[in-house]
């Protein structure tokens with residue numbers, strides 16, 4: 001495909017007509033496809049169906065003799081903590097296993113920090129004049145929604161391909177009002193980026209204006225590889241400890257996209273002081289988590305190797321879907337100069353940067369043609385993408401054939417919106 005910007009007026013208009021016709025033809029098919037949220041597909045959930053019959057009748061005692069059916073065990077069963085210790089990069093005694101949803105654990109951690117402060121705080125965060133978070137963009141909309149809910153100011157920082165722009169992060173972190181930062185260090189949502197060793201090292205060692213600064217290290221995609229290479233990122237807990245900032249990271253993860261999205265386990269891992277802090281708050285909220293589910297996960301996944309094999313089965317289901325999206329983008333848009341996109345090696349998303357000023361238009365065109373996309377802007381704080389440029393594609397949930405059909409339409413919409421933008425610019429005489 002030739003670069004759209006290099007076409008003369010006549011060729012551009014001819015192309016616009018041709019692409020419009022193709023779009024109208026696709027629209028006439030009356031499809032109804034959904035590429036909005038990063039949910040596991042039913043076949044992925046089926047991989048964990050055996051969980052539903054576990055633990056077997058009578059098998060409800062933990063290795064320490066605790067009755068998993070009963071109250072208590074706030075920190076989680078030792079065997080569940082041990083099983084996920086390598087995923088979290090923390091020893092079992094510095095891990096808390098919670099019920100489903102790491103998002104809930106993140107929410108609670110932030111709400112408690114606002115209400116009570118964290119170890120090292122002089123006052124609850126809510127008493128600071130402008131509690132602020134650093135938000136790498138594009139990022140995860142639900143992180144931003146928590147900040148928005150509680151009036152936390154958000155400072156966007158661009159992603160670089162190696163994680164967030166660390167010069168910008170360090171400059172912001174020097175401000176005492178900046179209390180924390182969101183990080184999705186591996187296969188980031190939505191860019192798929194993997195934080196480099198240098199990024200992690202700088203995050204661990206940087207000077208912060210707030211003595212109670214916290215990195216919310218959301219390792220949601222820790223084991224969600226799409227290639228044979230199981231990427232690793234630096235161990236934030238160890239690196240912070242070595243840099244004399246042991247309390248800086250709160251590490252989160254879950255099995256939502258390992259076993260069952262609505263019935264998995266969520267994890268919090270941190271320094272001994274932070275774990276004590278977390279448990280003291282959690283103990284007011286609950287008498288104990290669902291330990292039967294913890295036992296169920298231990299019986300089902302068994303060990304690190306079991307977890308690895310299980311994730312390989314996910315990979316086999318997901319790779320064709322990601323490839324279908326990438327093939328459609330490549331065949332329609334490569335060389336046009338109007339879009340670029342991530343080629344993730346893990347995680348749940350493909351991030352597409354379309355021609356500035358057209359992301360909302362692309363979403364509207366796709367909707368008209370029967371494809372639901374995540375709203376444009378969702379990857380930015382307050383849903384405001386200043387360049388109206390970024391789109392997040394979520395290919396995991398629909399069936400492969402649907403992903404193929406939807407991707408074709410999406411790529412065409414990106415092209416059409418880009419061409420129309422160029423036409424507009426030409427008409428204005430730019």
Ligand SMILES: Cc1ncc(COP(=O)(O)O)c(C=O)c1O
Pocket residue numbers: 038100101102103104140184189218220253254255256261266
């Ligand atoms: C980065 C990130 N964190 C957290 C979540 C949600 O995790 P959970 O299901 O454990 O609440 C998601 C889901 O898409 C995510 O992308």
